[in-house]
Amino acid sequence: MVxxxxxxxVFSFHRANPLRTDLTALLPLELQDPxxxxxxxxxxxxLARRFVVLVSHKDGAQARAKAAExxxxxxxxxxxxxxxxxxxxDQIRKLGALYFPHRGGLLSPADREALLxxxxxxxxxxxxxxxxxxxxxxxxxxxxxxxxLLFPSFLLSLPFPATRLTLEDGMLVRRDxxxxxxxxxxxxxxxxxxxxxxxxxxxxVNRFEASLxxxxxxxxxxxxxxxxxxxxxxxxxxxxxxxAGLSLAGTVLLVLLVFRGLRPLLHNLLVxxxxxxxxxxxxxxxxxxxxxxxxxxxxxxxxxxADYGFYYTATSFSAGNKTPRERLAKILPGLSMALLxxxxxxxxxALAPFPGLRQIAVFSAVxxxxxxxxxxxxxxxxxxxxxxxxxxxxLKAVSWLARLWSERRWRALRLGxxxxxxxxxxxxxxxxxxxxxxRKLQPLDASLSAEQxxxxxxxxxNLTTQYLLIEAESDERALQTEERxxxxxxxxxxxxxIRAAQSPxxxxxxxxxxxxxxxxxxxxxxxxxxxxxxxxxxxxxxAINAAPDNGxxxxxxxxxRANSFLGELVLAPGLHVVTLQGVTDPERIRREIAGLEGxxxxxxxxxxxxxxxxxxxxxxxxxxxSLVVIFALAAWRYGLRGAARSLAPSLAALAVAPCxxxxxxxxxxxxxxxxxxxxxxxxxxYSVFCAEAKPETRPVTLLAVWMAALATMLSFGVLGLSSTxxxxxxxxxxxxxxVVAGLLAPLAARDRIGPKSGNHFSEKSDATTNG
Amino acid sequence: xxSPKLPGLLAAALLTLTLLIxxxxxxxxxxxxxxxxxxxxxxxxxRYLAGLANPVRSSGSFTLVxxxxxxxTTTKPFPxxxxxxxxxxxxxxxxxxxxxxxASRLPIMSKLYTMFGAALTGxxxxxxxxxxxxxxQKGQAWSxxxxxxxxxxxxxxxxxxxxxxxxxxxEVEVVxxxxxxxxxxxxxxxxxxxxLTAEEDEFLKRAQR
Numbered sequence: 001m002v003x004x005x006x007x008x009x010v011f012s013f014h015r016a017n018p019l020r021t022d023l024t025a026l027l028p029l030e031l032q033d034p035x036x037x038x039x040x041x042x043x044x045x046x047l048a049r050r051f052v053v054l055v056s057h058k059d060g061a062q063a064r065a066k067a068a069e070x071x072x073x074x075x076x077x078x079x080x081x082x083x084x085x086x087x088x089x090d091q092i093r094k095l096g097a098l099y100f101p102h103r104g105g106l107l108s109p110a111d112r113e114a115l116l117x118x119x120x121x122x123x124x125x126x127x128x129x130x131x132x133x134x135x136x137x138x139x140x141x142x143x144x145x146x147x148x149l150l151f152p153s154f155l156l157s158l159p160f161p162a163t164r165l166t167l168e169d170g171m172l173v174r175r176d177x178x179x180x181x182x183x184x185x186x187x188x189x190x191x192x193x194x195x196x197x198x199x200x201x202x203x204x205v206n207r208f209e210a211s212l213x214x215x216x217x218x219x220x221x222x223x224x225x226x227x228x229x230x231x232x233x234x235x236x237x238x239x240x241x242x243x244a245g246l247s248l249a250g251t252v253l254l255v256l257l258v259f260r261g262l263r264p265l266l267h268n269l270l271v272x273x274x275x276x277x278x279x280x281x282x283x284x285x286x287x288x289x290x291x292x293x294x295x296x297x298x299x300x301x302x303x304x305x306a307d308y309g310f311y312y313t314a315t316s317f318s319a320g321n322k323t324p325r326e327r328l329a330k331i332l333p334g335l336s337m338a339l340l341x342x343x344x345x346x347x348x349x350a351l352a353p354f355p356g357l358r359q360i361a362v363f364s365a366v367x368x369x370x371x372x373x374x375x376x377x378x379x380x381x382x383x384x385x386x387x388x389x390x391x392x393x394x395l396k397a398v399s400w401l402a403r404l405w406s407e408r409r410w411r412a413l414r415l416g417x418x419x420x421x422x423x424x425x426x427x428x429x430x431x432x433x434x435x436x437x438x439r440k441l442q443p444l445d446a447s448l449s450a451e452q453x454x455x456x457x458x459x460x461x462n463l464t465t466q467y468l469l470i471e472a473e474s475d476e477r478a479l480q481t482e483e484r485x486x487x488x489x490x491x492x493x494x495x496x497x498i499r500a501a502q503s504p505x506x507x508x509x510x511x512x513x514x515x516x517x518x519x520x521x522x523x524x525x526x527x528x529x530x531x532x533x534x535x536x537x538x539x540x541x542x543a544i545n546a547a548p549d550n551g552x553x554x555x556x557x558x559x560x561r562a563n564s565f566l567g568e569l570v571l572a573p574g575l576h577v578v579t580l581q582g583v584t585d586p587e588r589i590r591r592e593i594a595g596l597e598g599x600x601x602x603x604x605x606x607x608x609x610x611x612x613x614x615x616x617x618x619x620x621x622x623x624x625x626s627l628v629v630i631f632a633l634a635a636w637r638y639g640l641r642g643a644a645r646s647l648a649p650s651l652a653a654l655a656v657a658p659c660x661x662x663x664x665x666x667x668x669x670x671x672x673x674x675x676x677x678x679x680x681x682x683x684x685x686y687s688v689f690c691a692e693a694k695p696e697t698r699p700v701t702l703l704a705v706w707m708a709a710l711a712t713m714l715s716f717g718v719l720g721l722s723s724t725x726x727x728x729x730x731x732x733x734x735x736x737x738x739v740v741a742g743l744l745a746p747l748a749a750r751d752r753i754g755p756k757s758g759n760h761f762s763e764k765s766d767a768t769t770n771g
Numbered sequence: 772x773x774s775p776k777l778p779g780l781l782a783a784a785l786l787t788l789t790l791l792i793x794x795x796x797x798x799x800x801x802x803x804x805x806x807x808x809x810x811x812x813x814x815x816x817x818r819y820l821a822g823l824a825n826p827v828r829s830s831g832s833f834t835l836v837x838x839x840x841x842x843x844t845t846t847k848p849f850p851x852x853x854x855x856x857x858x859x860x861x862x863x864x865x866x867x868x869x870x871x872x873x874a875s876r877l878p879i880m881s882k883l884y885t886m887f888g889a890a891l892t893g894x895x896x897x898x899x900x901x902x903x904x905x906x907x908q909k910g911q912a913w914s915x916x917x918x919x920x921x922x923x924x925x926x927x928x929x930x931x932x933x934x935x936x937x938x939x940x941x942e943v944e945v946v947x948x949x950x951x952x953x954x955x956x957x958x959x960x961x962x963x964x965x966x967l968t969a970e971e972d973e974f975l976k977r978a979q980r
Binding site: 122125126128129130131132133134139140141143144156536537538539543 | 816818820821822823824825827828829843845848849851853862864865867869870872947949951
């Protein structure tokens with residue numbers, strides 16, 4: 001089976017790289033609000049496909065030449081659509097062609113206001129001033145079709161995002177005191193979260209950058225989700241390889257140190273390997289892909305899968321004349337109980353609706369079962385049953401350590417230890433703070449963020465993720481809603497609450513608004529003022545082509561593809577997005593739209609953060625539930641008192657770990673909460689091993705427990721080294737908890753009814769020292 | 772991620788035309804304005820539009836203030852003032868602001884004034900990337916012809932420019948792809964020290980806001 005799983009893995013990785021890198025793939029499939037979920041998905045998909053590269057040089061010609069070169073190189077990858085196509089002359093013509101036949105109903109907001117206020121005369125004079133003055137080069141054809149020049153005014157009012165770029169010979173350019181900047185706006189044709197796409201694209205840009213030599217080479221800046229995703233994935237993969245390497249090396253060293261032999265090492269590597277192969281292939285079988293973060297967490301399995309192997313191998317220390325099978329039989333109840341609890345614990349993860357956690361759950365549960373089966377089925381067969389020479393000495397050392405818990409003379413030390421734990425809890429409890437801000441949990445690559453800032457400074461270009469979601473029964477209704485909120489949006493803009501907004505209705509007014517505009521134009525402008533204007537121009541009335549009255553339907557505008565922004569604002573019929581740039585006070589926006597039907601404020605990052613907060617709470621509830629289930633299981637097997645004792649180390653670990661990391665300055669996040677869920681299942685292993693052990697095997701058990709704890713500390717300790725705070729906090733929580741639970745594990749040993757029932761440490765001491 | 776505005780570009784193109792209208796000195800004789808110096812003059816513009824029996828006429832005066840901006844004051848057919856600065860373009864009709872095109876929204880607006888100034892003072896280089904230049908010199912008189920390198924570019928709807936002058940620009944003709952033409956004549960150009968009227972100063976200040 002292991003071979004089959006291995007072959008499946010080779011096949012999977014050979015066929016296509018199944019590693020996923022987008023954060024959203026880790027996150028819940030279900031939100032409370034399906035429309036918003038859909039909007040978030042569509043928007044992030046559209047945004048994620050866009051990226052820009054800025055080429056800057058003090059010499060304009062150089063900047064343009066290099067930008068053209070890079071443009072060709074990017075298009076040559078086949079992954080990128082024609083660069084700058086939105087700004088081609090052809091596209092501008094398309095835009096004019098789309099709107100022109102429908103100009104009768106199209107008015108700029110200011111012109112509409114003027115007509116509503118009865119200021120038609122002013123519009124007429126403005127037209128004449130423009131026709132005669134230096135401002136506009138209107139031609140006769142335009143004048144005959146639009147004598148008041150309302151059409152250029154409408155085009156100018158379209159809310160295209162304000163940037164400081166201008167179009168020169170098909171390139172977007174900005175000149176400032178440092179030189180010329182050429183912006184290449186590009187759209188990926190492939191999935192930006194596909195590792196292969198990322199590598200191909202980033203290496204193309206990197207190669208180009210490397211080819212620029214000399215002291216006055218052009219500067220390159222890049223901005224786009226694909227670059228952030230690539231940097232994140234590279235970091236995660238580098239980190240997980242490094243951490244996995246460290247963790248494995250530590251585990252190998254530990255095994256060599258304790259068991260002093262190649263055979264035990266091979267046995268334990270076999271157990272770990274079988275676990276990882278089984279887990280990963282199960283994950284691929286179920287989900288078809290694995291997130292790199294899951295891989296990172298999967299590293300921890302190296303430490304956990306080793307527990308069973310350690311326990312079995314440790315039995316060889318007191319083998320005596322027992323056969324491998326007999327030794328296995330002795331520890332089998334402990335192993336099985338531990339597996340049952342661990343699978344239950346990981347199973348709890350699968351209940352959380354985070355695809356990433358489900359992957360971890362499947363990875364871990366199947367991996368542990370694989371490790372268990374390997375231990376139970378293979379190790380006794382491969383075992384030669386020799387007791388190592390250093391066994392007695394090692395067990396003696398372990399027993400001595402265990403006596404710290406039982407002998408009276410170490411009482412002060414024990415009390416000191418408990419006092420220390422109590423102090424950590426007492427002080428740490430007050431320092432616990434919750435923070436689910438996604439931006440802090442997964443900080444963006446610093447150098448890319450700097451490039452983003454540089455691009456924003458030069459071009460005024462910014463990533464926007466906040467928007468209003470408009471829901472209505474039809475496009476027409478949605479457009480009308482947008483027109484109702486338009487005055488509010490401009491008030492927001494004036495008061496500095498937002499910098500700009502883009503609404504579908506600003507590009508294509510509702511049909512009702514268009515017909516109203518047509519009427520306004522006729523009654524307030526054409527009828528009273530046209531004759532006068534024509535006279536001033538020397539034009540005959542019959543030369544004028546009346547503006548047609550047919551409205552422009554949103555669907556037609558979308559079909560024309562004249563405006564690529566519009567397509568991104570209309571998600572589905574009746575489901576529209578009004579993007580907001582430069583929001584300064586999200587809470588005020590939430591308040592102001594509170595009473596509006598069909599209008600919602602969406603802030604995907606904040607939504608995700610509050611969702612993480614919600615799931616942090618759920619994870620803690622999950623933890624409490626697991627505790628109840630485990631306590632019930634333990635009570636069934638060990639009785640109420642035994643259950644309380646066997647749970648004591650875990651409870652202590654769960655109390656101390658969050659307080660300790662709060663003392664270290666880490667916030668309590670969703671990931672800390674998940675670490676605590678895992679912590680429960682790890683530490684229960686130790687308790688169960690100890691509780692199930694017969695007194696005579698107790699030193700062997702303790703040896704296995706402490707090795708397991710050390711291995712876990714190694715694997716999670718290295719996670720603590722991760723530069724991603726979420727991962728580091730996760731690792732540290734587990735490490736602290738495992739240290740506490742490992743030290744307290746002897747307390748879980750089953751109580752013996754004895755004469756001196758007042759002090760169970762001394763009661764146990766007999767059992768331990770006898771062992 | 773977003774990108775610039777198309778209609779802005781359309782308008783910018785329309786305005787590019789304007790700036791070329793008043794373009795014109797020689798390569799041999801350029802006038803250098805020190806910061807704060809003022810070039811004043813009169814203009815008359817005839818705009819020939821196909822399909823209109825008579826040209827649309829306008830006339831008035833202009834004031835080019837080095838380092839600050841250009842004030843284009845139309846007195847006929849009715850009072851209109853257009854001010855171009857690095858901050859953009861502002862147009863007043865009968866004393867009321869009717870058009871404001873900020874350079875922050877239309878970056879070309881900031882260049883408009885620079886190029887205007889360059890043209891009025893005799894520097895054609897700004898147009899060399901888009902036009903083929905042919906110069907002629909007869910004694911003091913010069914003429915120049917600019918032919919568009921891309922006559923069908925919707926961003927620069929100009930087919931050709933003809934200009935002539937002596938010390939300064941006397942007349943310029945701008946021909947559009949559809950053969951509409953603008954003919955501008957300049958007269959009474961004077962180079963002065965810094966002597967702005969309070970009104971002119973106010974215009975420039977408002978336009979720079």
